[in-house]
Amino acid sequence: MKRVYVNEKWCLACHLCEYYCAFANSGEKSMVKALKNLKINPRIHIEEKNGISFAVSCRHCEEPLCVKGCISGALSQKDGVILIDQNKCVGCYTCVLSCPYGAISPTETGVMQKCELCTTNASGTPACVKGCPNGAIVFEERGTV
Numbered sequence: 001m002k003r004v005y006v007n008e009k010w011c012l013a014c015h016l017c018e019y020y021c022a023f024a025n026s027g028e029k030s031m032v033k034a035l036k037n038l039k040i041n042p043r044i045h046i047e048e049k050n051g052i053s054f055a056v057s058c059r060h061c062e063e064p065l066c067v068k069g070c071i072s073g074a075l076s077q078k079d080g081v082i083l084i085d086q087n088k089c090v091g092c093y094t095c096v097l098s099c100p101y102g103a104i105s106p107t108e109t110g111v112m113q114k115c116e117l118c119t120t121n122a123s124g125t126p127a128c129v130k131g132c133p134n135g136a137i138v139f140e141e142r143g144t145v
Contacts, residue, residue, distance in 0.1 A: 013053035020131030
């Protein structure tokens with residue numbers, strides 16, 4: 001299965017992946033209308049540690065601890081992609097505590113969000129990959145996670 005991978009050698013910490021992610025999940029047709037004067041809430045996050053920058057997003061694990069730990073049944077796995085039904089999420093943070101990668105975060109309303117590989121809002125390639133100016137984020141098939 002294809003997944004999002006990051007090559008930290010190429011990451012510039014420009015945060016464009018975060019903006020493209022937030023825009024792709026906004027439901028708007030214009031990036032300006034979607035993001036102007038707003039604090040963005042992307043499903044991918046740039047981390048910077050010891051001079052190294054890298055993007056953190058869901059790894060879509062084969063045996064996801066977040067799905068096993070979800071008390072409301074909001075998290076599920078379909079065709080290898082971990083999905084969240086925000087209508088079922090009760091905001092208990094169990095999935096946040098269960099995820100070893102720190103890839104799940106709360107929205108402003110308190111329910112959780114995570115990368116779903118742009119399965120509901122894009123065709124083919126996730127928005128963060130398309131928006132990365134340096135090719136540091138790729139969408140490809142590799143070995144198992």
